[in-house]
Amino acid sequence: MKRVAVLGSTGSIGTNCLQVLDALPERLSLSGITAHRRWRELAEQTQSNHPRWAVVTDESLRHGVDRGAFSTKTELLFGESGIERLCSAPEVDVVVSAIVGAAGLRGTWIALECGKAVAIANKETLVVAGPLVMELAKRTNATLVPVDSEHSAIFQALQAGRSNEVKRVVLTSSGGPFRGRTLARLRDVTPAEALAHPTWNMGPKITIDSATMMNKALEVIEAKWLFGLRDDQIDVVVHPQSIVHSFVEFTDGSVIAQLSPPDMRLPIQYALTYPERCESIASKLDWTKSFDLHFEPPDLDAFPALRLGFEVASRGGTCGAVLNAANEVAVERFLAGSLRFCDIPRACRAVLEQHDFDASPSLSELLRLDQEARQEIARWA
Ligand code: NAD
Ligand code: MG
Numbered sequence: 611m612k613r614v615a616v617l618g619s620t621g622s623i624g625t626n627c628l629q630v631l632d633a634l635p636e637r638l639s640l641s642g643i644t645a646h647r648r649w650r651e652l653a654e655q656t657q658s659n660h661p662r663w664a665v666v667t668d669e670s671l672r673h674g675v676d677r678g679a680f681s682t683k684t685e686l687l688f689g690e691s692g693i694e695r696l697c698s699a700p701e702v703d704v705v706v707s708a709i710v711g712a713a714g715l716r717g718t719w720i721a722l723e724c725g726k727a728v729a730i731a732n733k734e735t736l737v738v739a740g741p742l743v744m745e746l747a748k749r750t751n752a753t754l755v756p757v758d759s760e761h762s763a764i765f766q767a768l769q770a771g772r773s774n775e776v777k778r779v780v781l782t783s784s785g786g787p788f789r790g791r792t793l794a795r796l797r798d799v800t801p802a803e804a805l806a807h808p809t810w811n812m813g814p815k816i817t818i819d820s821a822t823m824m825n826k827a828l829e830v831i832e833a834k835w836l837f838g839l840r841d842d843q844i845d846v847v848v849h850p851q852s853i854v855h856s857f858v859e860f861t862d863g864s865v866i867a868q869l870s871p872p873d874m875r876l877p878i879q880y881a882l883t884y885p886e887r888c889e890s891i892a893s894k895l896d897w898t899k900s901f902d903l904h905f906e907p908p909d910l911d912a913f914p915a916l917r918l919g920f921e922v923a924s925r926g927g928t929c930g931a932v933l934n935a936a937n938e939v940a941v942e943r944f945l946a947g948s949l950r951f952c953d954i955p956r957a958c959r960a961v962l963e964q965h966d967f968d969a970s971p972s973l974s975e976l977l978r979l980d981q982e983a984r985q986e987i988a989r990w991a
Contacts, residue, residue: 611636611637611639612639612704612882613702613704614627614640614641614702614704614705615640615644615696615697615699616628616640617696617707618646618707618708618714618731619644619645619655620648620651620652621710622813623708623757623874624643624706626874626875626878627706627878628659629875629891630879630882631659634882634883638882640659641662641701642662642663642664642696642699643655643659643661643663643664644666645665646667646668649666649675649679652680653679657681661684663686663692663696663699664680664685664686665687665688665692667689667692667693672688672689690716693716693720694716694717696717697718697726698721698723698724703726704726704728705718705727705728705729706757706878707730707735708731708757710734710816711734711815711934712734712938714732715732715735715739718730718735726752727752728753728754729757729882730754730756733758733832734828734938736835737831737933737934738930738931738934738935738976740831741835741926742976743835753884755881755884756832756836757877758832759852759855759872759877760781761829761832762880763782763855763868764781764833764858766880767779767867768858771866776839776843776860777859777863778839778843778844778845778858778859779833779843779858779859780847780857780859781826781829781830781833781846781856782847782849782856782857782905784807784809784849784852785823785848785850785906787804787806787808787820787821788803791912793911793914793952796912797951798950799821804817804944805818805821807821808850809850809872810852810872818941818945821951822951823913824915824916824955826919827918827919827922828919828937830846830916830920831919831923841920841924846916847905847907848905848908849904851902853872870895871894873893876892915937915954915955918962927971928968929962929967931971931976931977931980932961932980933962936984936986937954939984939987940954940957940987940990941954949990958987961987965979966979
């Protein structure tokens with residue numbers, strides 16, 4: 611029995627994760643959950659699963675939360691210290707890192723420091739501090755298994771050969787809602803249009819990232835650190851059906867891919883039961899019906915965010931932290947109506963080019979640059 615803590619349990623990944631746990635009661639039990647502000651949903655989750663801990667991470671809600679709404683078997687905690695308690699508890703074996711943004715770094719870091727297994731959905735952690743995170747996991751013998759569907763696919767496909775036999779990994783992208791548009795036709799895109807993703811149902815930040823293709827940019831960086839790849843070993847191909855989740859090409863020309871319908875419950879379950887597999891509630895491919903799989907190269911002129919991703923993966927150092935922070939605030943501004951869609955990558959590039967580059971920064975330096983980049987973007991006009 612693995613005892614699981616889910617950071618960000620009220621989100622899209624978090625709620626899918628609780629469904630996976632409910633379906634596998636003989637393998638997985640829920641020890642703890644967290645939410646930032648939506649404490650009523652968190653309270654409801656304690657009523658069906660009775661985890662030992664529930665954390666409301668927004669401290670300012672400490673006096674506004676109705677404790678009576680939570681299960682009597684659950685201890686209610688607040689703020690960063692609550693996350694720390696959960697991630698370091700000996701009663702937790704696996705931490706699911708499913709908070710959105712750089713805010714997910716702290717819990718992931720603590721869980722790795724404690725040598726726990728981490729199922730990582732929060733790609734921003736690896737974008738901000740990939741080399742430091744991988745080094746920490748190695749030092750403490752912690753296992754880091756990807757939840758992001760592309761990285762889960764690559765993680766699975768890599769098992770078909772040795773690392774020196776890998777020619778390259780190819781990340782697939784749905785292309786988002788604006789596939790096929792030119793840059794000129796992306797100028798006046800509205801938040802509502804950008805929030806309508808064709809294949810995946812996700813939280814708002816990653817949905818906007820998918821529309822700009824910043825999501826794929828972040829995933830290129832995530833793949834580089836997670837799998838220890840050279841720049842020339844990472845490619846992206848657009849695949850609108852989101853059935854082939856990514857693939858690995860080996861030196862002999864063999865391509866090993868992972869296929870399944872777009873349903874995050876499968877990569878979540880794989881990360882939780884790894885190295886084993888078992889029956890799952892995720893939807894299955896129906897081979898009795900005909901369907902097509904289409905592939906096309908990405909359009910880097912229409913989606914300059916992707917070009918930025920390759921550049922940042924290649925430069926490394928402080929670039930990932932700055933790009934990520936700039937993008938988080940740019941997305942917030944776009945959703946609030948104070949930044950145009952096509953200005954998201956433009957503003958990110960401007961802030962990246964201005965920043966004080968360091969090739970091997972410490973964690974505290976990365977966190978300082980994260981704050982500075984946020985302030986820069988807030989001012990960008
Ligand atoms: P979401 O917005 O649906 O949920 C985010 C969760 O994080 C919520 O529980 C929220 O309460 C919590 N949270 C938000 N801000 C916080 C803060 N400052 N401090 C602490 N907690 C905070 O997001 P999501 O779509 O579930 O994505 C979560 C992560 O998983 C992201 O990093 C995303 O890139 C990654 N991911 C998501 C999907 C998907 O299908 N949704 C797929 C791959 C990767
Ligand atoms: Mg993905």
